Amino acid sequence: MSFRNFKMVDYVVYGRGSLNQLDEILAPQRKGDAPMIFFVDQFFAGNNAFLSRLPLRGKDKVVLIDVTHEPKTTYVDALKDALKAEFGTVSGIVGIGGGSVMDMTKAVSLMMTNPGSSADYQGWDLVKLPGVYKAGIPTISGTGAEVSRTTVLTGPVRKLGMNSDYTPFDQIVLDPDLLKTVPVNQRFYTAMDCFIHCVESLTGTYLNAFSKAYGEKAQDLCEEIFLHRSDWDETSDEKLMMASYAGGMSIAYSQVGVAHAVSYGLSYLLGTKHGIGNCIVFDKLGEFYPEGVEKFKKMVALHNIEIPQGITKGLSDADFDKMIDVSYGLPPLWENALGKNWKEQMPKERLRALYEQF
Structure with missing residues (x-):
């Protein structure tokens, strides 16, 4: 009988205010002047009090993620192409938001290193290369996307996850204070x-x-x-x-x-x-x-x-x-x-x- 060797999130920090530790968490993951990219739910657009808490360094960039629709493979590919065109490579991607942002973060991380379109990887164990470093910071709870080995995407012919051992986050930050703004x-x-x-x-x-x-x-x-x-x-x-x-x-x-x-x-x-x-x-x-x-x-x-x-x-x-x-x-x-x-x-x-x- 064969048992699945289950890949989990590498590191977890939990507690009120734990978002404040993000700078020291990310510091060892930075590679030269390659930026950290912060994927932030569009819900926080204009919320300077929140956005100012993000530890931006050097060429780091905040990208507001449109969560109007479920994550699409075309959106993943467009973000990946834009990041590669602007920076070549990145130190990592930090996702801050709900399940859609968690999924987008995991998917774009994988596509920064795997060739082709994200639609090519919708299925089980199709991803062949580790992605860039990725951290997840949920601001709404329930989906379990912060711990799962899948990133659910709507592609041209199916809605199916990129299920792989390379999909889970390297780090998650569970700060209950971030849930208080949810409708x-x-x-x-x-x-x-x-x-x-x-x-x-x-x-x-x-x-x-x-x-x-x-x-x-x-x-x-x-x-x-x-x-x-x-x-x-x-x-x-x-x-x-x-x-x-x-x-x-x-x-x-x-x-x-x-x-x-x-x-x-x-x-x-x-x-x-x-x-x-x-x-x-x-x-x-x-x-x-x-x-x-x-x-x-x-x-x-x-x-x-x-x-x-x-x-x-x-x-x-x-x-x-x-x-x-x-x-x-x-x-x-x-x-x-x-x-x-x-x-x-x-x-x-x-x-x-x-x-x-x-």
Whole structure:
């Protein structure tokens, strides 16, 4: 029997105010006068109080990342080309923001050293060379992108991650103070990505003690924050940041399931953001995850969150076929959810009927 040799993040610093250590963390990674590039979520544009905290040295540059849409391979390639044209090489890339910025940082880091287009590397273990140094600093928690070995990208024909041992960050900085500016609805949608990770991992066929230990703790933390109370206190951001980390670790040695497999189709066709897309789908998955969906609906009601409805109404047969093809292109997710005979349990007709509910 062969066990996967799991690559983790090399270094983790956790604590309120830990962003202030970034200068000393980056110093040993600087290579001559090659700059550090700071990919910063466009949410912070004009926020000089925040941007002034970044330890810019020499030719270092801040690049505001447009997160209007899910990360695209064309965007990754354009950023890579621009950096190579301006600097030739860089010391590293530091991503500061949500899951989309984490994914863009990991992807551009890899493409600074690997030839061709990022679309060439959508799949499992296709990346052949280590990227430039990369650090992740999440300012919203739930996706687990700060710890995962994938960077999820929408390409010309698919939405699929660059899954490889070269993808994880070299360093992450977990500073709960950075979560306080997140809008309430967005915080919920992204946190539910973590909760749904855990439900899918803990009920999947790939479940093992490693995944279970992290998944149970992450789910407990999500429920402490969103199921057992309606307010937000000073410990909530700390719990959510660690739930995201543990949730990401849970799926690292197992897999996600039906909600993610289906929401990828929505995202590819309609551009639905990952967190809210998972919520739209999970809301209708009571037959697959009865206990998890019941808890989810209670959390939605308790926090007065709106889950969009009717987003697939009026789509053409070709549209539904495209979503089904994207979803079907994720066999590990379906196998984790339904077993090796998943295609018999989820024929395209059944998947079409499921998409019509959204």
